[in-house]
Amino acid sequence: MLLKEITIQNYRKFKNESFSMADDVTLLAGANNSGKTSMINFIGSIMQNGKTPFLISDIPVKLSKQWVDEVYDIFMSCFNESQDTLSTVESIVNKLFITELTSLHSDVIIPTTSIRFKIDYNANDDIRKFADFIMDLNPENKSFYFEYSFRPTKISFGQALEDNFNKLYTRYKKIKALEDPTSKIDQFKEILLSIYEASILEKCYFSDSDYIDKVEIEVSVFRRLFNFKYINAGRPLDDQGTGNFKSLSKNMIELATHNEKLGPLLENLPDQILSPIQDAKIIDEVRDVSVKSLSDAVKTIDKASGGNTGNIIIDIDINEDTITSLLNQITNTKYQYEGYFLNESSQGLGYSNMIYILLQLETYKRKIDPLLVNLFVIEEPESHMHPQMQRVFGKYLKDYYLQKKIQGLISTHSGEMVRLTEMKNLRVSRPLDHLESKIYDFSTFKESLSGDTTLDTFYDWFYEIGFSDIVFADRVILYEGDTERLLIRKLLTLDTYEELSQKYIAYVQVGGAYAHKYSKIINFLKIKTLILTDLDYKKDAVTIEAVEESETTNATINSYYGESKRDKISYST
Structure with missing residues (x-):
C-alpha cells in the first residue's frame, strides 16, 4: 500500500494544492514561512490518535x-x-x-477545509483492511x-x-x-x-x-489504516545546556526491546535480581529503619480517626518495565576515539541529530505492516548539520529509504538536500504572497521534458549547479561572468535597491547560449528573473559597419526576443 497523492484545500496558506508522492522518498522543499511545516503537522495530526487541533486561524x-x-x-x-x-x-x-x-x-x-488521500495498491498486495x-x-x-x-x-x-x-x-x-x-x-x-x-x-x-x-x-477506523511516524524539527537531542541528557541511550534501549533475543532475557531477569536482594535482607533493614518507626506514629494517629487506616508494609515489584527503566538509568552512549571515551554530548547536536534519526528509522523498520500504509516523515533532517554533513547524511537517508522499502516524506530548506534528490521526487512550496502559497510538483515538470531529450539532459546536467538556489529564491539573476556578479552586488548596496537587497536572490552563472534553457523552470515556478548576457555579434564582423549590420548570435536573446518579435534582432537594435 502506497500513499500516491495528497490534496489539501482551504488550510492556512493553501487554497487548493495537490502533489503526488514518490514510492520511496518525497522531498518537500521550501523557504521559511512557505507553509510546508504547517502542512506536514496537519497531515500528522490527522493520521495519529486524538482530536485533531483545528482553530479558526487554520482557515x-x-x-x-x-x-x-x-x-x-x-x-x-x-x-x-x-x-x-x-x-x-x-x-x-x-x-x-x-x-x-x-x-x-x-x-x-466558509468553504470546507479538507485533505484528500489517494492510496494505490498492486495485484500482489493484501487489501483485507481496505x-x-x-x-x-x-x-x-x-x-x-x-x-x-x-x-x-x-x-x-x-x-x-x-x-x-x-x-x-x-x-x-x-x-x-x-x-x-x-x-x-x-x-x-x-x-x-x-x-x-x-x-x-x-x-x-x-x-x-x-x-x-x-x-x-x-x-478511528481511518487512522488504523496507517502506520505513521513523524519526527519533527524540535526533536530531543542530548544537550547539557538545556538539561537534555542521554536521549540517544534511551532510544538505543527502546530499539533493543524489539529484539526477539532480548525478550526472554528480560522475562527471567526480575527473579535473578530479586533473589540476591532477598538474600542480603535489604528489605528487612528498610522495614526496620522506616516502616516500623512510621507505624508507631500511624497507630497513634489512627486512634483518633476510627482505626480504619491499616498497617504499612513494604514490598518489591520488579518487572520488565522497571528493568527497562533501570537500563535507561545505567546505560550511557559513548564515542570511543583513539582509546578515549567521549560522552554522548561531545560530538555536538548535528551528530546527535543524525544518530537519533537513524535509531528512529531502525525502530520503525521493525514495525512495518504490509497491510497498512507505512509512512515515515522527517522534518528538516539537516538541523544542526554543516553542509558537507548534510550531503553525506542526505545521501544515506535516500539510500536507506530505498533499500528498506520505506515510503517517506522529508521537509527541508537545505540546498544540499535538494541537490541529492531526483527532480521527479521534488515538491516545492513557495509563497505567492503573505497569505497564500503554492506547491510545485516536479514529477509533472520532469514529465513535460520527456519529449525533449536535449532539454531533459540539460536539466540533469545543471541540476546540482544552480537549481537548488532557484528553488528557494525570491528572484533569479542569470549572468555570464564574475564581472556582472560583482556589479550587481555593488548595486544592491545602494539605497535605491534596498527592497531588492532584502530578498533572497539566486545567482546562476550560465552562458548566453544556455540561459534560455532555464525558461522552463522559471515559468514553472513563476519567478521574476533578470538575464545579463552579451550581445554576441558574428565573429567575421571586424569593422564597426559590419558589427552594426550584424545580427546577434546569442541564443538567449534570439529565443526570448525572437518569440515575441518573430524575427532575429539586429545588433544595432
Missing part, C-alpha cells in the same frame, strides 16, 4: 474575513427582529444553512480514496451560537447604542469567528475518484 484569512463580513448583516437583522433566544438562533441558522424553504441557495458558510472502502468496481482502478474534512453542521453551529448568545447579544446592544461603533463591530465579528470555530466538526469519508459519492466512516 485561510481571506475566507474567514469574507465570511464574517458577509454574515454580519444577517446576524444584525435577526437581532433587530427582537425575538427570544431560541427563535433568533433558529432564524440565523436557517439563513446560513440549507433548509427545505431555501433549498435553491447554498450554505452561507476491502470495505472499495467504491469503484472497475478492476483496472487499483486505488482507494479518502477525504478528511473540517466544517460545521447546522446542529453544531446552532449549539455553539446558543452557548454564546448572551455574549454576542451584549455586543449587539452596544453597537446600536454608539454613534461610532467600529470597535464594537470588530469585537462582534471576533465572537462570530469563535462561534464558528466551536462548531467545526472533523469527519472522514471514503469516496469515489471524484470525491463526490462519499460514505462517512469513523475517524
Whole structure:
C-alpha cells in the first residue's frame, strides 16, 4: 500500500494544492514561512490518535474575513427582529444553512477545509483492511480514496451560537447604542469567528475518484489504516545546556526491546535480581529503619480517626518495565576515539541529530505492516548539520529509504538536500504572497521534458549547479561572468535597491547560449528573473559597419526576443 497523492484545500496558506508522492522518498522543499511545516503537522495530526487541533486561524484569512463580513448583516437583522433566544438562533441558522424553504441557495458558510488521500495498491498486495472502502468496481482502478474534512453542521453551529448568545447579544446592544461603533463591530465579528470555530466538526469519508459519492466512516477506523511516524524539527537531542541528557541511550534501549533475543532475557531477569536482594535482607533493614518507626506514629494517629487506616508494609515489584527503566538509568552512549571515551554530548547536536534519526528509522523498520500504509516523515533532517554533513547524511537517508522499502516524506530548506534528490521526487512550496502559497510538483515538470531529450539532459546536467538556489529564491539573476556578479552586488548596496537587497536572490552563472534553457523552470515556478548576457555579434564582423549590420548570435536573446518579435534582432537594435 502506497500513499500516491495528497490534496489539501482551504488550510492556512493553501487554497487548493495537490502533489503526488514518490514510492520511496518525497522531498518537500521550501523557504521559511512557505507553509510546508504547517502542512506536514496537519497531515500528522490527522493520521495519529486524538482530536485533531483545528482553530479558526487554520482557515485561510481571506475566507474567514469574507465570511464574517458577509454574515454580519444577517446576524444584525435577526437581532433587530427582537425575538427570544431560541427563535433568533433558529432564524440565523436557517439563513446560513440549507433548509427545505431555501433549498435553491447554498450554505452561507466558509468553504470546507479538507485533505484528500489517494492510496494505490498492486495485484500482489493484501487489501483485507481496505476491502470495505472499495467504491469503484472497475478492476483496472487499483486505488482507494479518502477525504478528511473540517466544517460545521447546522446542529453544531446552532449549539455553539446558543452557548454564546448572551455574549454576542451584549455586543449587539452596544453597537446600536454608539454613534461610532467600529470597535464594537470588530469585537462582534471576533465572537462570530469563535462561534464558528466551536462548531467545526472533523469527519472522514471514503469516496469515489471524484470525491463526490462519499460514505462517512469513523475517524478511528481511518487512522488504523496507517502506520505513521513523524519526527519533527524540535526533536530531543542530548544537550547539557538545556538539561537534555542521554536521549540517544534511551532510544538505543527502546530499539533493543524489539529484539526477539532480548525478550526472554528480560522475562527471567526480575527473579535473578530479586533473589540476591532477598538474600542480603535489604528489605528487612528498610522495614526496620522506616516502616516500623512510621507505624508507631500511624497507630497513634489512627486512634483518633476510627482505626480504619491499616498497617504499612513494604514490598518489591520488579518487572520488565522497571528493568527497562533501570537500563535507561545505567546505560550511557559513548564515542570511543583513539582509546578515549567521549560522552554522548561531545560530538555536538548535528551528530546527535543524525544518530537519533537513524535509531528512529531502525525502530520503525521493525514495525512495518504490509497491510497498512507505512509512512515515515522527517522534518528538516539537516538541523544542526554543516553542509558537507548534510550531503553525506542526505545521501544515506535516500539510500536507506530505498533499500528498506520505506515510503517517506522529508521537509527541508537545505540546498544540499535538494541537490541529492531526483527532480521527479521534488515538491516545492513557495509563497505567492503573505497569505497564500503554492506547491510545485516536479514529477509533472520532469514529465513535460520527456519529449525533449536535449532539454531533459540539460536539466540533469545543471541540476546540482544552480537549481537548488532557484528553488528557494525570491528572484533569479542569470549572468555570464564574475564581472556582472560583482556589479550587481555593488548595486544592491545602494539605497535605491534596498527592497531588492532584502530578498533572497539566486545567482546562476550560465552562458548566453544556455540561459534560455532555464525558461522552463522559471515559468514553472513563476519567478521574476533578470538575464545579463552579451550581445554576441558574428565573429567575421571586424569593422564597426559590419558589427552594426550584424545580427546577434546569442541564443538567449534570439529565443526570448525572437518569440515575441518573430524575427532575429539586429545588433544595432
